[in-house]
Amino acid sequence: MFLIIIIGLALFSFVLDPSAIQGFFSSDKVNSVGEINGESIDKEEFGRAVESYKSRAGRNVSQIQAVNAVWNNSVSEGVFKTQLEEAGIVIGEKDLWDAMVALPSVQGSPLFKNEAGLFDEEKLKEYVATLRDDAKTGDKTAWHNWLATEKSIQSNLERKAYTSLVKVGLGASLKSGERDYFLNNTNVNAKFVYVPYTTISDSLVSVSTSEIASYIKENENKYKVDASRNLDFVSFSVVASQKDEDAIKASLVQMVNDREVYSNAAKGKIMVPGFKNATDSKEFVENSKSDLAYDGTYRFENELPSVISKEVFEAEKGAIVGPFKHNGYFKLSKIVDITRMPDSVKASHILISFAGAASSSSVVSEDIAKKTADSLLKVVRGNKAKFSEIAKTLSADLGSGAKGGDLDWFTYGTMTPKFRDFCFENKTKDIQVVKTVFGFHIIRIDAQKSKKKAVILATVAKLIEASEETENVIFQQAETLASQLSEGKNIHDLAKESGYTVEAAVGLKVLGEYVTSLGAQRAMISWAFNKERALKDSNRFDIDLNGRQAYAVASVSSIVEKGLAPVATVVNEIRPILMNRKKAAILVKRMNAETLNEIAEENKTGVRTATAVTVASPTLVGVGNEPSIVGAMSSLAVNKVVKGLIGNKGVFAIEVTKRDLPVTLENYGSFRNALVDKVQSRTGQLYNVLKEASEIEDYRAQMY
Numbered sequence: 001m002f003l004i005i006i007i008g009l010a011l012f013s014f015v016l017d018p019s020a021i022q023g024f025f026s027s028d029k030v031n032s033v034g035e036i037n038g039e040s041i042d043k044e045e046f047g048r049a050v051e052s053y054k055s056r057a058g059r060n061v062s063q064i065q066a067v068n069a070v071w072n073n074s075v076s077e078g079v080f081k082t083q084l085e086e087a088g089i090v091i092g093e094k095d096l097w098d099a100m101v102a103l104p105s106v107q108g109s110p111l112f113k114n115e116a117g118l119f120d121e122e123k124l125k126e127y128v129a130t131l132r133d134d135a136k137t138g139d140k141t142a143w144h145n146w147l148a149t150e151k152s153i154q155s156n157l158e159r160k161a162y163t164s165l166v167k168v169g170l171g172a173s174l175k176s177g178e179r180d181y182f183l184n185n186t187n188v189n190a191k192f193v194y195v196p197y198t199t200i201s202d203s204l205v206s207v208s209t210s211e212i213a214s215y216i217k218e219n220e221n222k223y224k225v226d227a228s229r230n231l232d233f234v235s236f237s238v239v240a241s242q243k244d245e246d247a248i249k250a251s252l253v254q255m256v257n258d259r260e261v262y263s264n265a266a267k268g269k270i271m272v273p274g275f276k277n278a279t280d281s282k283e284f285v286e287n288s289k290s291d292l293a294y295d296g297t298y299r300f301e302n303e304l305p306s307v308i309s310k311e312v313f314e315a316e317k318g319a320i321v322g323p324f325k326h327n328g329y330f331k332l333s334k335i336v337d338i339t340r341m342p343d344s345v346k347a348s349h350i351l352i353s354f355a356g357a358a359s360s361s362s363v364v365s366e367d368i369a370k371k372t373a374d375s376l377l378k379v380v381r382g383n384k385a386k387f388s389e390i391a392k393t394l395s396a397d398l399g400s401g402a403k404g405g406d407l408d409w410f411t412y413g414t415m416t417p418k419f420r421d422f423c424f425e426n427k428t429k430d431i432q433v434v435k436t437v438f439g440f441h442i443i444r445i446d447a448q449k450s451k452k453k454a455v456i457l458a459t460v461a462k463l464i465e466a467s468e469e470t471e472n473v474i475f476q477q478a479e480t481l482a483s484q485l486s487e488g489k490n491i492h493d494l495a496k497e498s499g500y501t502v503e504a505a506v507g508l509k510v511l512g513e514y515v516t517s518l519g520a521q522r523a524m525i526s527w528a529f530n531k532e533r534a535l536k537d538s539n540r541f542d543i544d545l546n547g548r549q550a551y552a553v554a555s556v557s558s559i560v561e562k563g564l565a566p567v568a569t570v571v572n573e574i575r576p577i578l579m580n581r582k583k584a585a586i587l588v589k590r591m592n593a594e595t596l597n598e599i600a601e602e603n604k605t606g607v608r609t610a611t612a613v614t615v616a617s618p619t620l621v622g623v624g625n626e627p628s629i630v631g632a633m634s635s636l637a638v639n640k641v642v643k644g645l646i647g648n649k650g651v652f653a654i655e656v657t658k659r660d661l662p663v664t665l666e667n668y669g670s671f672r673n674a675l676v677d678k679v680q681s682r683t684g685q686l687y688n689v690l691k692e693a694s695e696i697e698d699y700r701a702q703m704y
Contacts, residue, residue, distance in 0.1 A: 034071070036078025040632060043703070046070060052144050064513045067704050077155060079690045084158050087165060091157045099153050100124075120383040163683050169677045177672030178665075184616040185662035188633045191607050193600045194623055195590070196650040197583045205582040212567050212574050223565040229528040230558035231505040232491050235518060235543075236551040238476045244467045245330070252323040252332040252462060255288060261389055281336050281458035291329065292461035296413065298341060298454040307335065312455060321457075324544035325496060329461040336456040339592050340481060342448035343412070345423045348387065348405035353396035353439035359441065362396065373433045373440035381431060387444060396439060405444075412454075417599070419443065471549075478540050485538035491555045504557070510701040518552060528556060529701060532591040535559055571636075587651035596641060599653045612660075624649060634659075 032040040049070045054061055057069075106112060106121050111127060114120040115393055128146065135143035216223045240248070257274040278284040285294045301313050305326045312321055315335055322332040353360040354369035362369070376394070380387045388404030395401035412424055416436045422443055426432075431444040466474070477498075482493050495502045505515045510529045513519040524541055527533070538555040593599045596607045610620050610633070618630035626647045636642055638657050643653035 007702070012131075018330075033698075033700050033703060035695070036075060037082060037694050037696075039078055039081070041074050041078075046074065046288040048144060049073075049148065052141070052148050055141060056145060056148075062513060062520060064511060064704060067700060068511060071698075071700060073152075073155075075691065075696060076687065078696075079687065079694050080155075080159055080162065083690060084162055087162055089158055089161050089165075091154050091161075095157060096150065096154050099157060100150065103153075110218075118698055159687075166686060167680050170676070170683070172672050172675035172679065174668050174672050177668035177670075180675055181665070181668055181671045182662060185635065186634055187612040187614060187660040188610070188630070188656060189612065189658040190610045190633050190654050190656045191212045192610060192620075192629075192652055192654040193591075193594055193596050193603065193605060193607055194620075194647075194650055194652055195587050195603045195605060197580045197587070199603075199650075200583040200586055202579065204580050204586070207575050207578045207582070209567055211578055212571055214569070215574050215578060216564050216570065220564055223570060225560060225563070225565045225569075226562045227510050227529070227562040228558075229508045229525075229533075229556060231508065231515070231524070231528060231554045232557045233505065233515075233518075233552050234478075234481060234491070234500045235545065236474050236504055236553070237545055238471050238474050238549040238551075239467045240464050240466045244470055245464060247456060247463060247467070247492060248330050248462050249323050250520065252330055252460060254686050255332060255460060256320055263644070275332060275334055275458075276318070278334075278409070281334055285458050285460050288460045290460045291463040292331075292459065294458060296336075296456060296458075297417070298337075298339065298456055300343060300412070300452055300454050304455075304457075312457070313453060325464070328464055330464060331459050331461045333457045334460040336458045338453065338455050340451050341424045341454050343450045343452050344409050344448075346409045346447040347407050347423050347447060348391065348444045348446055349397070349400065349407060350380075350387070350391045350396040350442040350444070351401075351439050352376070352394070357439045360396065360438040362439075369440055370435075373442055375431050377442050380444070387442075401689045406446075409447075424448075475551065478553055481553045482538060482540035485536075485553065485555055488536070491538070491553075505554075506558075511704070515552075518545060520554070522568045524552065524554060526701075528554075533559070586652055588646070590679050591643040591651070591653055594641065596653055596655055599641075599643060600634055623647075626652075629654065653703045 001179075012313055032042050033043050033046045034041045050063075050066045053066045053070050054063075057066065060391075061069075071304075096507050100106060101121060101124065106124060112119055112121075114123070119611065131143045131146050134140075216312070255275050258271055260269050260275060260276055261272050262268070263270045273279075275281075275284055275288075282294045301309050304312055307324050307326060308321050312319075312333070312335060315321065317335050317338050319335050320332065321335070322328045324333075325331075350373075352369045352373045353362040354364050354366045355362055356366070364372075376390055380390065391401050391405030393401075395405060397405075400407050414420070415423065416438070418434050418436050419441060422432060422434050422674060423445055426445060428445050428448050431442065434441045436444050481491075481494060481498070481500070485491055490504055494500075497547040503517060505518075507527050508515065508528060510525075512525050513520050513522050515524050518524070521541070521543055524543075527539055527541075533556060535556055535558075538553065541552045541554065543552050559570065587603075590603055591599050593602055600607050608620075608622060610630075613620065613630050613633065615627075615634050618625060618627040620626050620629065626649070629645055629647045631653050632642070632645055633654060633656055636654070638656050638659060641653060641655045645652040645654060
């Protein structure tokens with residue numbers, strides 16, 4: 001038995017790689033998306049929260065956006081959890097319910113109003129009970145959304161209470177207010193010698209890579225970075241070639257006139273009518289497998305593509321226009337009808353809705369609604385003054401009904417087709433019942449203006465897209481580049497040889513989604529962060545680029561792991577700091593004299609003056625912002641030379657000549673209050689501070 005166990009474990013370790021074995025013995029990680037201060041975030045619960053978030057946010061939210069939003073909420077809850085427990089903060093059920101009831105969306109919802117139109121708390125309770133019962137029978141989405149809302153409100157209440165406690169604990173003493181008053185209102189006059197760092201040539205100092213690395217370690221909080229990747233890539237859009245465009249255009253030209261084709265049914269050649277002689281233009285468009293549906297609406301000249309508008313309005317009915325290029329299509333158009341119609345109409349209507357009509361809450365059947373509309377038509381035809389009165393009392397369109405049915409002026413494309421056709425194809429004062437998706441409308445045309453020429457075009461449209469031959473050529477280009485990169489060649493050299501453009505995606509994050517000009521390409525980012533990935537690794541990706549097929553060939557140009565920033569990424573920021581430190585040491589040694597004049601002379605500069613400077617505004621004329629130097633001026637003894645002071649822009653020697661203190665006040669309460677307001681305003685940073693102090697482990701990248 002012992003030998004069997006040993007052999008079994010040996011075989012097990014042979015089949016599985018070390019990472020798989022480790023994963024097997026730490027299966028808790030598999031069921032968790034992360035940990036906050038030792039508390040695991042359950043994978044299934046997290047997934048439900050993501051789906052709930054997506055259902056509330058709508059279609060415009062991507063999977064990764066929903067994942068990030070739910071994660072941020074989870075981190076926020078975890079960060080505050082320990083603090084709330086230690087502070088003894090508990091939100092009771094009544095507090096939570098009262099907050100729910102007070103929500104404007106709840107107070108204003110018609111679901112929770114009684115017959116008098118007032119909010120009814122009992123209706124809200126019934127609604128919640130219904131959601132809970134539906135969840136028991138399988139429909140859990142609405143119930144989970146409600147629970148998520150409750151949880152969000154509870155969290156807000158808890159954090160508000162916690163923040164209030166912290167805020168109360170922040171304050172300042174009267175002595176602090178007094179000190180702040182004197183510090184910011186003491187005026188100082190001084191003489192000083194300023195020797196800029198620029199007086200030392202850069203060639204005289206050098207900064208090593210190890211010194212930069214040491215500086216990074218000394219300031220690790222400032223230079224902590226998350227994992228990131230840089231990619232160099234070339235994109236290949238699958239677009240039609242000139243040969244493809246010529247072929248599409250030629251296929252449309254062939255449709256214009258009658259043509260002879262072979263028919264299997266007739267066992268011989270037959271004559272097929274062309275677009276020009278087709279008796280049913282709509283049928284011709286449909287049979288031609290147009291990529292755009294037949295329109296059939298009248299268009300004014302300014303509504304047509306500019307490339308054909310003039311030609312169309314100078315042509316006769318039945319004329320063929322095109323082929324022409326427009327909005328990614330080649331189009332061939334035939335003038336089906338020409339008329340004159342107003343460009344705008346003023347009309348009124350009475351809407352009689354019925355059960356099942358769009359935006360309708362009516363319980364009346366369609367037949368009854370039709371009979372009602374016909375009866376009202378007879379009434380308003382016999383007594384036109386009744387129209388406004390009936391619209392105010394019976395119209396289902398409350399907006400226009402309140403104005404006696406008046407819809408004001410509207411253009412041709414504003415209303416639904418049948419409503420529009422009646423208003424624009426009939427005369428002023430005509431009145432009729434017209435049925436639309438909203439119900440039966442008793443429409444009265446009140447006025448029309450600016451009659452203009454309008455046309456109906458029948459258009460056969462063919463999408464300008466790449467042929468199979470062109471697709472194969474573009475695929476081969478992408479595949480060839482990917483193959484050459486896999487052999488260790490440089491993407492920039494290869495692109496230069498072939499005339500491609502190399503783009504860079506810099507600072508990609510492990511849970512990022514967008515790759516610069518390529519848009520949302522989560523698969524590329526996941527590939528870049530694979531644990532096996534190495535510099536110069538490359539791959540070809542099939543991508544969707546603005547709704548069109550495309551390829552991208554990418555190469556990894558930089559890998560930065562989580563931790564301290566690599567020297568190369570911050571060298572340009574740190575080198576000047578360290579160079580100025582070394583220059584400062586040189587300049588300090590050059591200040592050997594005792595008086596300002598002598599110090600100025602040995603450094604080949606002059607003595608400057610500072611008048612009425614304060615700590616509140618630490619600017620030295622001719623130098624700039626120097627808070628540490630002005631701070632020194634506020635505390636140094638008068639008429640004493642102090643040299644070798646290191647500032648932002650150089651080294652200083654200073655002598656305070658005069659210090660004017662502000663008047664002594666009886667009370668410094670207002671200054672203390674200002675300090676209190678200042679420190680309490682920082683409670684907005686509380687979450688970030690708590691987050692920084694928390695232990696957060698994030699495993700999302702392994703799952704999404």
